[in-house]
Amino acid sequence: MRATLQLLVAATHLLVATRAHYLNAWAVRIRGGRQVADQLAYELGYANVGPVVWAEQQMVRPREKRGLAQDWETLRFNDPLWSHQWYIHDTRSSPELPELDHRVTKVWDMGFTGRGIVVTVMDDGLEWNHTDLTQNYAPEASYDFNDDDRDPFPRYDPQDLNNHGTRCAGEIAMTANNRNCGVGVAYEARIGGAHIGITRVTSYVASSLANVTGIRMLDGDVVDAVESTSLAFNVEAIDVFSASWGPSDDGRTVDGPKRLASEALERGVTRGRGGRGSVYVWASGNGGAKGDNCNCDGYAGSPYTLSVSGASQRGRFPYYGEKCASTMAAAYSSGAYTDQKVSTSDLHDSCTTQHTGTSASAPLAAGIVALVLQANPDLGWRDVQHLVAWTSDFAPLSSNRGWKRNAAGLLYNSRFGFGLMDAHAMVQAALNWTNVGRREQCRLEPSALLPRRLASHQQLQLAFDASLCPLAALEHVQVHLDLQYSQRGALDAYLRSPAGTESVLLYRRAKDTTGQGFRNWTFLTVHLWGEDPRGLWVLVIRDKPAYQVMNDGRRRYDDEQLAHDVIDTVPEYEEEEEAHRAAVIQRSRLQQVLLGENLIAPN
Structure with a gap:
């Protein structure tokens, strides 16, 4: 009889596994049977696990759990706030949970x-000696427009x-791997600051620039001249x-860039x-x-700006978010209290985990x-x-209502534009991108004579013929409007393209009770990106109350508002196309039953 003894050595220290690490176990042949093998193992302080019929050299083999792989993503940086940078x-x-990040590490x-x-960064200044910023600070690329000096x-x-x-x-x-704060999206960029305000304004052109600069401009009186100088600051060298x-x-409020700032934006692009x-x-x-609409902000509503909204950690539209047709995409920021x-x-060489609002979304987008x-x-x-429009991701934000598809196939939403910015998808597309051609314009006048009168609780419809428009x-799409009205906030407006895509240019604003109207104001929509412009366009401007208050205090919603409410509560399907078709069917039924004609505006 043959007896085989497998001797296991009790290790008294930790062993670090390598790719070909051998274990502290082996097989040995002992003559004399099981009793002899047990006695020998006992005398040597080993353990006999019993006879075996086959033996092979054992080595450590790497195996991973089939859950989410927690690889070096978590440990790649030693910065203390890295683990908090979920976005x-x-x-x-x-892996069953939705992926909620901008996919920056892949880039x-x-x-x-x-x-x-x-x-x-055009803002209220930059603490350039901050431990996490000073390595990337570019003094030659910074300026203080409040105090008119080079220190922001x-x-x-x-x-x-x-x-x-x-x-x-x-x-x-923010600098990576310096054991301070966190990691910037473009962490090898150098940083400068610009402080915007006014005492006097002087242009300064930096001789050389690195990656990120800043302008101090907001800590003081801000006028058109200050904004324009800041927006046009060294545009030859500044990329973003x-x-x-x-x-x-x-x-x-309805406000935007004045003459000088508008010219500076155009000069910049x-x-x-x-x-x-x-x-x-x-x-x-x-x-x-407060019911605000970002199309009443001429900066976010400029074709020369890339307007960015916010999304919460759970992919929800935040309570502070503004809906409008000029928003191109979303980036993460704060949301509900638990997000x-x-x-x-932060100031005083400190760090924070509490940056919030779309103020936090825009820098993430700029870094991307x-x-x-x-x-x-x-x-x-x-x-x-174009890259933002074609690569932004609908999926992380799909649980929010309001998604539609335009005739070019792009999904859009007044809350998020074309979706969440995807850094990896943008970079991959950019590497193989063919630049677009020359920018062309097609100006249209309404087919009916102006001025037209809009009565209270009525709607005004204007048609524009673009049959001869040469654009591909x-x-x-901009709508220039000069409109006088007794209560500006009672108005809403939407534009219908020749393909039937509807884009809300203006939502009602309950707090806007002024009688100033819209004086030479320009609305912008990007929802029609990629569509063929040729055909008949329709602009609808309306003053219709959302509801009436009855004698008993109850609210009586008009048919259109009821239709809106029902459409907005269509079940959230896994596939957006199914939800879209269901909404169209529901819309058609409501039109037949409640209205008898198409008076339903998009949500």
Whole structure:
């Protein structure tokens, strides 16, 4: 009889497995049978696990659990807030959960970190000596338009009111692996600051620039001259401007760039970056809780800006978000009380996990654009907008209502534009992108004579014939309007393209009770991107109350509002196409039963 002894050595230290690590177990042949083998093992302090009929050298084999692979994503940086930056890398605990991040790490893996791309933060200053910013700070690319000097350092006050620019800049270019705060989206970018305000205004052109710069402009009186100088600051060298500010989000303001600022924006996209155009990334606004509409903000509503809204950690539309047709895409930010916020640098060489609002969304988008431009520096400003339109992701935000598909096949939503910005998809597309051709315009006048009168609680319909329009595919559609009305906030408006796509240009704003109307105001929609413009366009402007208050205090909704409510509560299907078809069927039934004619505006 043969007995085989497998001797197991009890290790008293930890063993670090390598790719070909051998175990502390072996097989040995002992003559004399089981009793002899047991006695020998006992005397040597080993254990006999019994006879075996076959033996093979055993080595450690790498095996992974079939859950979410927790690889080096979690441990790649030693920065303390890296684990809080859920919007940059995948932090899911299960692959069954939706992937809620901008897929930035996949771009880093391709070798793109924003190096060589200049991003300017126009804000209230930049704490350039911050531990997480000073390595990337570019003093030659910074300016203070409040105090008219080259130092954009913020003014300290007891409330730390001027922390905004430092927070926004950190999102873009915090240094990686320095054991401080977090990691910027374009973490190898250098950073500068610009402080905007007014004492006197002087232009300054930096001799050389790195990746990210800043302008101090908001800590003081802001006038058209200050804005224009900031927007036109060194556009030859600056690739991306990031702006997380605008007119008041009070639900009643209608304001935008004046003559000088408008000319500066146009100059930036025509002369910036050697004629390719600087990219202006703009926060869409935080006035949702007050019923504001970002198409009443002429900065977010400019075709020269890339307007960005927010989305919560759970992919929901935040309470502060504004709906409008000019928003191109969404980036993550704060949401409900239980949702995480954005982590970044803060004043006094500190860090924060509490950056919020679309102020936090725009810098993330600007950082993504920096990665894209590093991948393909030849992109023009319109190419960047095309990439946003065609690559933004609907899926992470699909649980929100309001998604529609235009005639070019693009999904759009007044809350999120074309979806969540996907850094990886944008970079992949940019590497193989063919630049768009020359920008052309087609101007149309309404077929009916103006002026026209709009009565209270009625609607006005204007038709535009674009049969002879030479454009092949649409990008931006603007509606220039000069309208006087007794209560501006009672109006809403939508535009219907020749293909039947409807885009809401204006939602009712309950707080806007002014009688000033819209004086030479321009509305913008990007919802019709890629469509054929030829055919009949219809603009509808309406004053219809959402409901009537009855004698007993109850609200009586009109048929159209009821139809709106039902359409907005169509069940959320897994496939957007099914939901879209169901909404169309439901809309048709409501028209037949309730209205008898098509008076239902899009939601």
